[in-house]
Amino acid sequence: DTGVSQDPRHKITKRGQNVTFRCDPISEHNRLYWYRQTLGQGPEFLTYFQNEAQLEKSRLLSDRFSAERPKGSFSTLEIQRTEQGDSAMYLCASSLDLAVYEQYFGPGTRLTVT
Amino acid sequence: AQSVTQPDIHITVSEGASLELRCNYSYGATPYLFWYVQSPGQGLQLLLKYFSGDTLVQGIKGFEAEFKRSQSSFNLRKPSVHWSDAAEYFCAVGPREGGGNKLTFGTGTQLKVEL
Numbered sequence: 001d002t003g004v005s006q007d008p009r010h011k012i013t014k015r016g017q018n019v020t021f022r023c024d025p026i027s028e029h030n031r032l033y034w035y036r037q038t039l040g041q042g043p044e045f046l047t048y049f050q051n052e053a054q055l056e057k058s059r060l061l062s063d064r065f066s067a068e069r070p071k072g073s074f075s076t077l078e079i080q081r082t083e084q085g086d087s088a089m090y091l092c093a094s095s096l097d098l099a100v101y102e103q104y105f106g107p108g109t110r111l112t113v114t
Numbered sequence: 115a116q117s118v119t120q121p122d123i124h125i126t127v128s129e130g131a132s133l134e135l136r137c138n139y140s141y142g143a144t145p146y147l148f149w150y151v152q153s154p155g156q157g158l159q160l161l162l163k164y165f166s167g168d169t170l171v172q173g174i175k176g177f178e179a180e181f182k183r184s185q186s187s188f189n190l191r192k193p194s195v196h197w198s199d200a201a202e203y204f205c206a207v208g209p210r211e212g213g214g215n216k217l218t219f220g221t222g223t224q225l226k227v228e229l
Contacts, residue, residue, distance in 0.1 A: 042221050104157075
């Protein structure tokens with residue numbers, strides 16, 4: 001069990017550029033969650049998948065954000081036309097169906113938009 | 115709407131002293147309750163959870179938490195703090211039914227341990 005991994009760990013980009021983050025969940029976990037954490041705040045839910053199906057999206061997830069989990073394994077989160085307000089830590093978590101609240105978190109991807 | 119309040123942004127304790135971190139929640143019904151710890155460069159780690167039953171729950175690393183329904187609180191405690199406990203602590207809630215199993219977090223309490 002290698003845990004949840006995220007790549008990259010840090011990303012600096014210029015405003016208006018597109019960025020994509022990857023999350024690899026624990027291998028047998030079929031639920032995958034994305035959260036965003038800004039400075040001085042707790043994580044905020046963005047979206048979650050059960051296998052390849054995206055079942056819920058937060059209102060925080062504007063049209064510029066898209067998440068996929070094409071084969072029910074890894075997931076990507078893309079932000080188009082980044083804005084300075086997108087600067088945050090993006091956290092991925094995974095869980096089993098039978099233990100949905102035992103969410104295991106990855107180390108996060110810190111995005112800085114200049 | 116559900117919310118979680120952690121009234122203490124920063125807490126400093128001496129190593130060996132006892133610790134209590136406060137958490138209050140606002141929810142339509144008693145949610146599931148959690149405490150997570152986040153160390154620099156590390157992911158959030160689940161310390162303990164309350165689903166039902168005994169209102170005093172034991173977690174990892176010597177932590178415990180007590181659920182008090184009348185006060186809508188779920189405070190985290192540790193009898194003797196170690197320097198390695200310095201980290202940020204988050205209280206979280208999750209709905210018992212529906213809600214997509216998403217967690218709602220408080221704003222966190224940064225713990226500093228003085229040697």
